[in-house]
Structures are given as structure tokens and as C-alpha cells.
Amino acid sequence: MSQDKPDIKEILVTVKQLLEGIANKSKGGERYDALCGAFLLSVIDRELEFGERQDESQSGELQQLLGRDGSLSDLYQQFCQQVRRGELDEQWPAAFDFAFKQVIDKVSVTNPNYLAEMHRAD
Amino acid sequence: MVELTEQQALLDDIVAKLELALKRRYGEATRVENVAIATLGASNRTLLFDLVEPAGRRRLVLRQETLKSEVSPFISPHDQFEILKVVYRHGVLVPEPIFELEPEDDLDVGYVMACVEGETLPKTLLNAPEFAVARRRFAAQTGEIFAKLHAIDPGEVAFLEKVVDSVDPLAAQISRYDAYCEYHPGLDVGIRWLENNRPKDKPRVFVHGDYRNGNVILSPEGIEAVLDWECAHIGSAMEDFGWVCLRAWRFGNIEQPVGGFGPRDEFYQAYTSNGGQAIDEEEIRWWEIFGSLRWAVLNMMQADGHISGVRRSLPFACCGRNTSMIEYDMLMTIDGHFS
Numbered sequence: 391m392s393q394d395k396p397d398i399k400e401i402l403v404t405v406k407q408l409l410e411g412i413a414n415k416s417k418g419g420e421r422y423d424a425l426c427g428a429f430l431l432s433v434i435d436r437e438l439e440f441g442e443r444q445d446e447s448q449s450g451e452l453q454q455l456l457g458r459d460g461s462l463s464d465l466y467q468q469f470c471q472q473v474r475r476g477e478l479d480e481q482w483p484a485a486f487d488f489a490f491k492q493v494i495d496k497v498s499v500t501n502p503n504y505l506a507e508m509h510r511a512d
Numbered sequence: 513m514v515e516l517t518e519q520q521a522l523l524d525d526i527v528a529k530l531e532l533a534l535k536r537r538y539g540e541a542t543r544v545e546n547v548a549i550a551t552l553g554a555s556n557r558t559l560l561f562d563l564v565e566p567a568g569r570r571r572l573v574l575r576q577e578t579l580k581s582e583v584s585p586f587i588s589p590h591d592q593f594e595i596l597k598v599v600y601r602h603g604v605l606v607p608e609p610i611f612e613l614e615p616e617d618d619l620d621v622g623y624v625m626a627c628v629e630g631e632t633l634p635k636t637l638l639n640a641p642e643f644a645v646a647r648r649r650f651a652a653q654t655g656e657i658f659a660k661l662h663a664i665d666p667g668e669v670a671f672l673e674k675v676v677d678s679v680d681p682l683a684a685q686i687s688r689y690d691a692y693c694e695y696h697p698g699l700d701v702g703i704r705w706l707e708n709n710r711p712k713d714k715p716r717v718f719v720h721g722d723y724r725n726g727n728v729i730l731s732p733e734g735i736e737a738v739l740d741w742e743c744a745h746i747g748s749a750m751e752d753f754g755w756v757c758l759r760a761w762r763f764g765n766i767e768q769p770v771g772g773f774g775p776r777d778e779f780y781q782a783y784t785s786n787g788g789q790a791i792d793e794e795e796i797r798w799w800e801i802f803g804s805l806r807w808a809v810l811n812m813m814q815a816d817g818h819i820s821g822v823r824r825s826l827p828f829a830c831c832g833r834n835t836s837m838i839e840y841d842m843l844m845t846i847d848g849h850f851s
Binding site: 422423426427429430433463466467469470473474476479485486488489490492493494496497499500501504505506508 | 695696697698699700701703704708825826827829830833834836837839840843844846847849
């Protein structure tokens with residue numbers, strides 16, 4: 391931790407409170423923009439908390455499924471292209487499970503309350 | 513403040529040109545009054561105004577195209593106007609088409625139609641006490657409207673045959689998705705499932721393509737007008753059924769599949785008893801899964817508008833992240849957890 395206080399989380403909370411305050415005092419487009427801004431800051435907060443772990447775990451699974459190395463974005467591209475061409479039809483349950491896990495990871499960062507009970511972390 | 517001034521200047525310019533356009537058609541004494549911005553939508557700008565003539569006053573709506581993109585999924589305003597004329601003639605509940613803009617109007621492309629009073633905000637419609645009767649009637653009324661719409665001879669809107677969604681709707685969505693050069697494992701798994709489970713060919717009918725909670729004007733008594741015909745095309749009648757039942761259009765009221773308003777059985781029964789073809793529930797489920805793909809791609813389009821700088825907007829930035837929730841709906845539906 392090379393930076394002085396406040397840390398990132400504290401800064402995010404502070405700016406989010408500012409935006410929520412603006413939303414409470416405004417109407418129409420300005421209120422909606424402020425709420426969107428506050429929402430995006432909460433996304434950043436969760437992404438900082440879970441993102442790295444999710445990326446590592448997905449990379450491992452994709453390397454095993456596709457039998458190759460690469461950056462996560464390369465592996466996504468490879469996975470999508472192979473699924474599209476039907477090359478993973480023989481391993482459909484594994485391909486489906488990976489895609490589902492990747493989507494659940496994304497939703498748990500974007501809006502965890504959207505997940506059904508069966509997919510909630512706690 | 514700068515932004516507000518710019519918007520006011522734009523509005524003043526439009527109103528001045530609109531008044532000239534109206535004078536050319538209705539005479540020099542014509543005036544424009546009570547202008548209001550209804551929506552600055554994703555693809556259209558909508559202005560409400562009074563057309564004031566010596567003979568009287570009429571509330572009208574100006575729709576102008578605002579999205580100019582090579583991958584736009586929307587048909588041209590000219591074709592939209594042609595469609596309005598056809599469906600109005602057949603007695604489908606739509607605003608009366610008044611006139612189409614011409615190059616000499618210098619108002620870009622678009623048209624003017626009658627203003628229909630009522631509400632379109634989905635959450636208000638689903639929650640406000642004054643819409644209780646309209647809510648109860650929505651599913652059956654939609655069945656009746658679909659029956660009337662799908663009975664129109666597609667030959668009357670033959671120009672829609674050239675729309676890519678008329679040729680192969682799944683290929684059309686895939687090509688839009690590919691245009692953004694993004695890789696979404698959930699969407700590709702969904703696409704593969706859709707390819708492997710394509711429904712059998714059905715009679716081809718005229719479909720609205722975007723009939724949903726939010727694109728329909730309701731009064732407390734029920735549906736008053738169907739709006740937003742920019743996704744109309746020729747295809748399976750079941751496509752319209754799948755889209756109106758998409759989870760996203762239930763706005764949290766997930767127990768009521770028809771737009772968050774009502775149950776499927778009333779909807780299907782009203783359709784068949786008004787002359788609609790037999791309902792294929794398995795095919796409707798396919799179109800709901802297809803609908804998730806389509807809605808996810810539309811959200812990518814909004815996010816792209818923000819990221820590319822064409823239409824910077826915080827809500828559009830949120831759309832990019834919303835895609836994950838739509839993918840979740842899609843996979844939960846394929847996996848049999850959602851209906």
C-alpha cells in the first residue's frame with residue numbers, strides 16, 4: 391500500500407455519498423444520472439474486491455477446458471469462437487457450466503441482489 | 513448551463529423549422545404552441561406540440577431519427593411512417609399518421625403523428641392505483657391486438673422483406689453482436705443453444721418486433737395506442753409473444769409474464785379466440801431466449817454509444833454492465849429455472 395489515506399474504498403464511499411446526496415435533492419435526468427454514477431461506483435467497489443480472484447479462477451478453468459494458455463481475453467475469444475463453431479458440443483455441459491459461472495461472476499460484481507438464492511455467495 | 517443553452521438553441525431551431533413546415537402544409541396562419549420534449553430516446557427524438565390553425569387546435573407529435581449508425585437495428589423513419597399508415601387503416605390502435613418530413617423541411621428525417629393521451633412509464637403502469645383496470649385488461653387486450661396485427665397480409669408491408677430480421681433474425685442478432693468485437697461466453701453459449709434448437713418454419717406474418725411494456729400507451733381503461741414500430745419485420749408470430757414476455761419487460765413483476773401485467777393463459781386465449789393461429793409454447797420459450805440475446809446486444813449498442821463518444825451518458829454506461837444480468841436470465845431460462 392504505497393498511497394496515503396484515504397484508501398480507494400474510503401474514496402469510493404465518499405464520492406458515492408456525494409452522488410446519493412445529489413440524487414436526493416434533484417429530479418429527472420440529473421437525479422437519474424447521479425443514481426447511475428453511485429451505482430457504477432458500487433460496481434467498482436465490488437470489482438476491486440472480487441475481480442482478481444474471479445479472473446484467476448476463470449483462467450484456470452478455461453485453460454483446462456480449451457487445453458491452451460493465454461490471457462483471459464484471448465481465452466474468452468477462443469472459447470466463444472469454438473462454442474459458435476460447435477467445437478465444444480461434445481463437452482457441452484462443461485462449456486455451459488463455464489459460461490454460467492462467468493456470468494454469475496459478472497452479476498455478483500454488477501448487481502449481486504439480482505442473483506437467485508441458489509447463486510448467492512452468502 | 514452550457515448544455516442547457518445548447519439544448520434550448522437546438523429546440524428553438526427545430527420549432528422554427530417545424531412552424532415553417534406546417535405553414536407550407538396548412539397555410540400561413542398556422543402556428544406552433546406548447547412545445548414539450550417527450551423523450552430523447554435511443555433512436556428517436558420526440559417532441560409534442562399544438563398545431564394551431566384558425567379552425568382549431570390539435571396536439572401532435574414530431575418524431576425525428578437521432579441515431580445514425582451503420583449497425584442500427586432500426587428501420588428508416590420512412591418505412592415506419594408507411595407502417596403506421598397500413599396498421600391505422602386496419603384499425604390497430606396506433607396514433608393517426610399525419611405527414612412525413614420532406615427534405616425542404618430541413619428537419620432531418622421523421623414524421624408527424626397525432627398525440628395519444630396516456631401513460632407509458634412501465635413502473636407507473638405496474639404500480640399506480642389508477643391503472644388497476646388497465647393492468648387487468650392488458651394480457652387479453654394484447655392478445656387481441658396481436659391477432660389483428662398478425663392477420664394483416666404481409667404483402668401490404670412487402671418492403672419489410674428486405675430487413676435483415678425478416679431474412680434470419682438469429683443471424684441478424686449475431687452480426688450485430690459481432691460488430692462490437694466483444695466476447696461474452698454466456699451469449700455464445702446461448703447462440704449455440706438457439707442454433708441447435710431452431711423452431712420449425714411457421715407461416716410468415718407481419719410482426720411489431722418491439723411490443724413491450726414501455727412501448728404502449730395506456731389510459732386507466734386500457735391500451736390506447738401501440739408505439740415504436742422501428743423494429744417491425746416479417747417473421748413468426750411467436751416472436752412477438754416471446755418479446756412481450758421477456759423478463760426484462762416485467763420490470764420486477766416476474767410472476768406476471770405478459771409485460772408484468774398478467775398471465776399467459778388469458779393472453780394466448782384472447783389471441784386464438786380472435787382468429788390468431790395456434791400457440792406454440794415451446795417456440796415462445798425459444799423466442800424468449802432469443803429475446804435475451806437481442807436485449808443484451810441492444811445494451812451493448814447503448815454502451816458503445818457512450819464508449820465511442822457518440823452519445824456520452826451515464827445510463828448508457830450502465831447498459832454495458834446490465835448485459836450480465838440479461839445473460840443470467842438467458843442461461844437460467846435455458847437451464848429451466850426461469851419461465
